[in-house]
Amino acid sequence: MRKLTKIAIAFIAIVSLNACTEDDEFTFTAKEDPTGLMFTSSAEGSYTLSPANGDNLAERFVWNAVDFGVQTPVNYELQGAASESFEAMTVVAQGTETNGAVTVTEMMEFAEEAGLDNDPTTAEPNTGTIYFRVRAYVGSDGGNVVDQYSNVISVNVNLPEQSEEEDEDLPKIYVTGNFLAASGYGTDWTATDGVPIAAEAEGNTVYEGFVYMNVDAPQFKILQTNENFDGNLGDAGDADGVYTGVLETPGVNAGTPDGTGGYYLVNVDTGALTYELTETTWGVIGNATPSGWDSDTDMTYDPDTQTWSVTLELTEQEATDNGFKFRANDAWDLNLGDTDADGSLEFAGDNIGVPEDGNYTITLDLSNPRQYRYSISRN
Incomplete structure (x- = not known):
């Protein structure tokens, strides 16, 4: 069933922050993560979010360090919200690092808070906007604290309607x-x-x-x-x-x-x-797997979840020419791939890409007849 497409989306915004003793320019940027993106984009500048990739990275936001002119570590909060007012916001990442990651699931939660819906039987929209900003501060909340905020970055998201099937x-x-x-x-x-x-x-x-x-x-x-x-x-x-x-x-x-x-x-x-x-017994095969296209890496069936799974090291590969597929019985008579990059599988479908080198758990779900699915999550 699947293709994983890397998307590079850059948002650049500049806001002046007044530090304790001097003005300090604070630039907040969303850049493509080195690991790539685990979801497809239906239009430039927007994210199409698939539940099948919920654990995967959607975006990594990067900003420059801020100098408040004091000998105290600067803390940062990456905040997300369904409304530009940020009246109800969530801290997605925090610490002294100048970057923060957002998963597909986290983006979907903001989208749902904004009233988006992927159910075509309802009147709710499935395309909209969610918002991110960065707070930089020194001191401790509840005590003496000096903080500044970046401007707000709007992100267009799309929750695809379920297919007719x-x-x-x-x-x-x-x-x-x-x-x-x-x-x-x-x-x-x-x-x-x-x-x-x-x-x-x-x-x-x-x-x-x-x-x-x-x-x-x-x-x-x-x-x-x-x-x-x-x-x-x-x-x-x-x-x-x-x-x-x-x-x-x-x-x-x-x-x-x-x-x-x-x-x-x-x-x-x-x-x-x-x-x-x-x-049938199932495995994964492809140049993203340890044994390449020469042999399968076997999966294990769990009757409690009615799924097959395997944890293994994968290398970065781009679909559709490279990646991996699911194969039964160490032969090509029965093989499954993802042609539409939507988390669903088709017999003889396209290769599935891998965004970066790493240790992954791959799950194959054949329990729903003719609506076969899989997920891939980095450990």
């Missing part, structure tokens, strides 16, 4: 069986705990999704709803646990191709009455 409640059927309890889904052989697989649209008979079957000899059936077993589909074979790839109503309990458990991509065609299971 994400907004739409895709048509689903459900997989239930003897694996639900052992796999973290619920009670065995219940309709309500059935694992959903989805079609692309109404009227489409081809369903797809990933199902974890953590038992030695899985058996299952396909349900039309997650309310009851009416019209359930089973294998057309003559014994429970068989795998012929052909469905009938009601049929016997279906099994897996080799009769063992695992993490399966399940494809069902309710029109043709066929089904297919492909066991």
